[in-house]
Amino acid sequence: MSARDREVEHDTHLDLLSWLLRQMIRIRRFEEKCAELYSATKIRGFLHLCIGEEAVAVGVVGALDAHDAIVSTYREHGHALARGVPMESIMAEMFGRATGCSGGRGGSMHLFDASRRFYGGNAIVAGGLPVAVGLALADHLTGDKAVTACLFGDGAFAEGEFHESANLAALWHLPVLFCCENNRYAMGTALAREHAETDLTARAAAYGMVAWSVDGMDVLAVREATDRALAYVRSSGQPCFLELRTYRFRSHSMYDPDRYRDKAEIEHWKQSDPIPALASRLVSEGLMTAAEVEEWLAEIESEVATEIDEAVAVAEAAPLEPVEDLTRFVTTAAGDPVRRTS
Amino acid sequence: MALEKVTLGKSLTNGMRKAMDRDPKVVLIGEDIGKLGGVFRITEGLQKDFGEERVIDSPLAESGIVGTAVGMALRGYRPVCEIQFDGFVYPAFDQIVCQVAKLHARALGAVKIPMVIRIPFGGGIGSPEHHSESPEAYFAHTAGLRVVACSNPEDAHWMIQQAIECDDPVIFFEPKRRYHDRAEYDTDATSAPRGLFEANIVRPGTDVTLLGYGPVVKTMVEAAAAAEAEGTSIEVIDLRSLSPLPIDTIVESVRRTGRLVVVHEASSFLGMASEISAQVTERCFYELEAPVIRVAGANIPYPPSRMEEDFLPDLDRILDGVDRALAY
Ligand SMILES: Cc1ncc(C[n+]2csc(CCOP(=O)(O)OP(=O)(O)O)c2C)c(N)n1
Ligand SMILES: [Mg+2]
Numbered sequence: 295m296s297a298r299d300r301e302v303e304h305d306t307h308l309d310l311l312s313w314l315l316r317q318m319i320r321i322r323r324f325e326e327k328c329a330e331l332y333s334a335t336k337i338r339g340f341l342h343l344c345i346g347e348e349a350v351a352v353g354v355v356g357a358l359d360a361h362d363a364i365v366s367t368y369r370e371h372g373h374a375l376a377r378g379v380p381m382e383s384i385m386a387e388m389f390g391r392a393t394g395c396s397g398g399r400g401g402s403m404h405l406f407d408a409s410r411r412f413y414g415g416n417a418i419v420a421g422g423l424p425v426a427v428g429l430a431l432a433d434h435l436t437g438d439k440a441v442t443a444c445l446f447g448d449g450a451f452a453e454g455e456f457h458e459s460a461n462l463a464a465l466w467h468l469p470v471l472f473c474c475e476n477n478r479y480a481m482g483t484a485l486a487r488e489h490a491e492t493d494l495t496a497r498a499a500a501y502g503m504v505a506w507s508v509d510g511m512d513v514l515a516v517r518e519a520t521d522r523a524l525a526y527v528r529s530s531g532q533p534c535f536l537e538l539r540t541y542r543f544r545s546h547s548m549y550d551p552d553r554y555r556d557k558a559e560i561e562h563w564k565q566s567d568p569i570p571a572l573a574s575r576l577v578s579e580g581l582m583t584a585a586e587v588e589e590w591l592a593e594i595e596s597e598v599a600t601e602i603d604e605a606v607a608v609a610e611a612a613p614l615e616p617v618e619d620l621t622r623f624v625t626t627a628a629g630d631p632v633r634r635t636s
Numbered sequence: 637m638a639l640e641k642v643t644l645g646k647s648l649t650n651g652m653r654k655a656m657d658r659d660p661k662v663v664l665i666g667e668d669i670g671k672l673g674g675v676f677r678i679t680e681g682l683q684k685d686f687g688e689e690r691v692i693d694s695p696l697a698e699s700g701i702v703g704t705a706v707g708m709a710l711r712g713y714r715p716v717c718e719i720q721f722d723g724f725v726y727p728a729f730d731q732i733v734c735q736v737a738k739l740h741a742r743a744l745g746a747v748k749i750p751m752v753i754r755i756p757f758g759g760g761i762g763s764p765e766h767h768s769e770s771p772e773a774y775f776a777h778t779a780g781l782r783v784v785a786c787s788n789p790e791d792a793h794w795m796i797q798q799a800i801e802c803d804d805p806v807i808f809f810e811p812k813r814r815y816h817d818r819a820e821y822d823t824d825a826t827s828a829p830r831g832l833f834e835a836n837i838v839r840p841g842t843d844v845t846l847l848g849y850g851p852v853v854k855t856m857v858e859a860a861a862a863a864e865a866e867g868t869s870i871e872v873i874d875l876r877s878l879s880p881l882p883i884d885t886i887v888e889s890v891r892r893t894g895r896l897v898v899v900h901e902a903s904s905f906l907g908m909a910s911e912i913s914a915q916v917t918e919r920c921f922y923e924l925e926a927p928v929i930r931v932a933g934a935n936i937p938y939p940p941s942r943m944e945e946d947f948l949p950d951l952d953r954i955l956d957g958v959d960r961a962l963a964y
Contacts, residue, residue, distance in 0.1 A: 338941045339764040390940050399940050401764050417766040418723065419696050452695035453727065480696055482672040488695035554671060617946045620936050 308581055311572065313356065314513045316594050318348040318569050321372040323598050324381065327606065328371070328388060328402070332548050336610075337388045339401040340417075342369040346543035347475060349568035351376045353516025354443060354473050354538070357524060363411040363429045363442040365422040368403035369475075369542075370415035373445060379407045385605035391612035398615050411440075419480075420446060420453035423472075427459045430468040434531070441527050443471040449480025451497075452488050460501040463533035470533040471523055472498065475510065481546045482554040498535035510540030511566040514575070543567075638824040645815035647789040648678050648754075650823065651796035652716065656686055659714060662800055665692040665701055666718030666754075675720055676756055676815055702728040702753060706735050709751045714800055722757040723766025729774070736805045737780030752799045752806045757785075758851045758901050759948055760813035762941040769938055770850075770902035775807045776879040776911075783878040784832060785809035787853035790821040791836075791876065798832035806832075809878075811851035835882040837889065841871035844958050845889045847912065848899035849875040852949055856899055859954040870958065878908055886912065887919045894925035895961040899949050904932035926964035931957040 295303075325343040332341045344351060351372030355364065358377075366373045374384055379395055387394030387405055396406045406414040413429065416422045426444035433440045450456055451474060463470040474494055478485045485492050498505040504526060508519040516538060523534040541563040545552035573591060576582045582590070642650065656662045664679055670693040673680030683691035694701050698719065705715035719725045725732075732753065739749055759768035776783045782804050786792040792810070799806040830836060838853065839860050846856050853874045860870035871889055875882065890896045896916055898909035913928035931949045939947045949957075 338762050340767070390942050399937075401940055403764060417764070418726075420727075449696045452697050454697065454699055455727070481675075482668045483693060483695065487693060549675075614942065617939075617943055620939050620943065621934070624936050 310517070311514075311576060311581070314352050314517065315569070315572050315576075316598075317352040317356065317376050318513065318572070319591075319594050320381070320598050320601070321348045321351060321375050322569060323595075323602055324375060324384075325371060327602050329544075329548065331388065331606070337402065338390065339403070340368070341402050341548045342546065343544050344369050344372040344542065346563065346567070347477060347510070347540045348372055349513035349516050350445075350473070350475050350510045350538045350540050353513045354445065354520045354536070357517055357520035358441070358443055361411065361440045362524075363413055363426075363433075363440060365413045365426040365429065365442065365444045366405075366415050367419070367422065367446055367450070368415050368417050369447070370405055370445070371402070374405045374407070374412055374415070377407075377410055377412050379405065379410055379412055381601055381605045382608050383407075385602075386609040386612050389609040389612070390614065391609055392615040393609075393612040399620075420450035420455040422446065423450065423455045423459035424462070426470055427462045427468060430463065430470045430533075431466060434466075434468055439528060441469045441471050441524055443473055445473045445475060447480060448474060448476040448478065448485055448494065449483070449488060450474075451494055452480070460498060460503065460533075460535070464502040467531050468533055469527045469531055471520075471527055472503070472533060472535040474498075474535065474537045475540055476537050477540050477542045479542075479546070479555070481550065484554065495535065495537045498537070503533050503535050505535035505537070507537040507539060510538035511563075511568050511571065513568050513572055637822055639820055640823045641818050641820045642789050642793070642823065643816050643818050644786070644789045644792045644811070645676060645678055647793035648796050648810065649680060649682070651793045652679070652800070653682060653685070655714075655797050655800040656682070656690065659800075660690075661712060662714045662716065663690045663692060663708065664716045664718065665694055665705060667694055667696060667701075667720055669693060669718050674718055676812065678754075678810075678815075679718065698724060698726075698728040699731050702731040703735060705751045705753075706731065706739065706749060709749045709805075710739070710747055714750050714752075716752045716754060716800060719753060719755045721763075721767045722755055722769045722771050725753075725755055725771065728753075732775070732781070732807075733778050737778050740804070741780060748803045749805045750803045752796070752802075752808050754796075754808045754810060756812035756815075757809045758811050758813060759938065759944050760851060762944070764941060765938045768944070770900065770933065772807075772809055772878055773902055773907050776908060781805055781807055781879065782833070783807045783809070784876060785811065785850040785878060786876070787811060787814065787850055787874050789817065789819040790829070791874075793821070793823065794828040795832055795876070798828060802832060809850055813851050814854065817854070833877040833880050833882060835876055835885040836874045837871065837885070838874050839870070839872040841869040841893070843869045843893060844895040844897060844961050845871045845873060845886070845893045846897050846899065846954070846958065847873045847875055847886060849878065849908075850900075852899045852901060852954075855949065855951055856954060859951050859958065862951065863955060863958060868958065868962065875908075881912070881915070883915050883919070886916060890916055890920045891923045894923055895964075896924075897929045897931060897954070897957040897961050899931045899954055899957070901933050901948055903935045904930045905935045907932050926961045929957045929961045
């Protein structure tokens with residue numbers, strides 16, 4: 295490798311790390327702001343935060359091409375932000391404004407942006423899994439090279455829809471990337487109380503898929519595994535399963551009193567917070583000095599704070615959809631199709 | 637005699653506790669119903685007192701929960717399933733329609749399916765789509781199921797016990813926005829004020845019959861009080877049983893008042909009010925002074941919470957319905 299090549303590689307690596315770090319911070323601060331707005335009753339409905347799980351959102355979603363599809367869950371703010379759905383339109387959606395990515399009708403759990411192939415958050419656990427298989431089947435039939443990434447929780451793994459979908463994708467050789475965010479709990483139910491066999495990777499493999507388990511608190515590990523999985527799916531046309539071992543630092547939703555988890559366990563997991571972990575890696579890899587990282591973090595924080603403040607201001611000023619309009623889009627405007635005569 | 641002021645939610649808990657005390661075959665099964673006591677805390681404390689074999693925490697598997705209960709019911713158990721929110725019942729819909737509702741008929745009566753499926757339903761708590769719906773018509777439409785909805789603490793206390801004692805499968809709708817409503821009643825009483833499948837005339841009246849179930853009953857009573865001040869006498873009926881339909885009580889009332897307004901949160905299109913309207917028209921054609929008026933949800937997906945007030949039948953919309961009936 296020439297000195298020039300090494301320099302390019304170094305820069306590319308640094309670019310990647312910088313993107314990952316910035317996105318994780320964006321998501322973290324966005325979520326914190328949402329919690330604050332929820333407590334102030336500016337955001338209504340339900341609110342499920344992904345604080346602690348940012349490395350999964352950023353590592354997986356960042357590895358996808360813009361043309362790849364995403365199917366997500368109700369804990370999807372991070373996925374949408376990493377996808378490039380503008381923060382303004384996500385925040386507006388939180389506020390229920392007409393300018394939100396779902397017109398203000400969806401709210402926190404139902405972010406949707408078809409133009410970015412973000413096929414939605416979903417309040418129904420496991421509801422998106424078969425849909426992901428269908429997106430992949432369509433891509434397969436049209437000769438499209440896209441992959442469909444489907445994110446879901448360890449709880450969803452217990453639903454029949456997961457098992458039907460895994461079998462279908464493997465049976466029909468479909469380009470689905472199953473991304474199981476295993477945060478060890480489905481609401482109040484711990485992994486060992488929801489699964490007879492808690493090795494989810496082994497169970498996914500039993501469907502005839504390549505399946506890996508990944509440290510979901512290490513954003514680079516997530517990114518590398520996703521890159522590898524995507525390369526495999528694209529070249530083989532087969533599905534792949536990633537178990538991303540992660541942890542939510544907060545309760546299931548803003549409603550949940552979180553009585554079922556040990557404080558010590560939560561504290562233990564907080565030690566592997568993906569954000570400081572990546573920051574210190576910049577130093578340990580010799581990419582930056584501690585002082586440089588410090589300065590850089592301050593810069594990111596201030597930029598992110600500005601972005602969030604602006605998103606909130608824009609959302610607050612945005613209009614609500616008029617009630618009369620709620621009958622729109624229930625079915626297509628075209629309605630009755632023209633009868634074919636030929 | 638123990639007059640106590642109890643919430644609707646606690647009345648359900650107490651009712652289940654009584655049923656479990658009486659009959660060791662009564663078991664509860666659902667998601668996070670044990671240690672957590674369910675998201676609405678309706679099963680709070682029951683696992684502690686009855687153990688993990690009678691209050692069974694299930695993984696996320698609605699079809700599995702309901703189907704498992706069918707198997708247990710076949711062997712003489714009386715399972716009570718909890719569905720966390722109305723919108724989460726659909727993975728179990730196949731089991732409910734194709735197994736729960738059918739096996740008694742398939743076996744020509746040789747087996748019974750004495751199970752209860754509890755579903756918190758309706759809106760008004762600021763929660764979004766899939767968490768605020770009123771899916772009762774899907775179930776009432778299915779032969780082989782009994783479908784009831786409670787509206788107040790005392791009924792909740794009794795109806796859940798009666799549903800558990802019923803030898804047929806009962807879909808039991810709980811008005812989630814009324815869980816915290818309180819009422820005083822005798823918690824020690826030894827017999828229920830009325831049967832599970834009977835309607836209740838909550839407030840007698842002479843000019844219009846106002847009929848509904850679940851969360852809207854309270855609003856209907858308020859509407860009747862408001863109308864009385866204006867000189868209109870409204871008879872309020874809490875339907876309680878959606879299937880079988882206590883049609884005789886309704887018909888008897890409509891024959892007296894000549895007018896019927898039916899209220900529910902579910903979409904009016906093919907909602908309970910449509911069937912009631914048809915039956916009442918068939919039986920009271922000559923006594924009716926006005927067409928049967930429906931005050932119900934719009935035929936759209938459940939709206940975002942800030943628009944709930946426009947969607948749900950409130951006092952004004954109910955009174956408007958009454959006015960329309962009186963205008964003929
Ligand atoms: C079909 C269905 N059943 C139940 C629920 C209620 N519910 C919402 S989230 C959740 C836990 C899901 O856990 P998991 O899949 O591990 O995702 P996590 O919340 O941990 O990200 C439950 C039980 C639901 N939304 N949909
Ligand atoms: Mg989980």
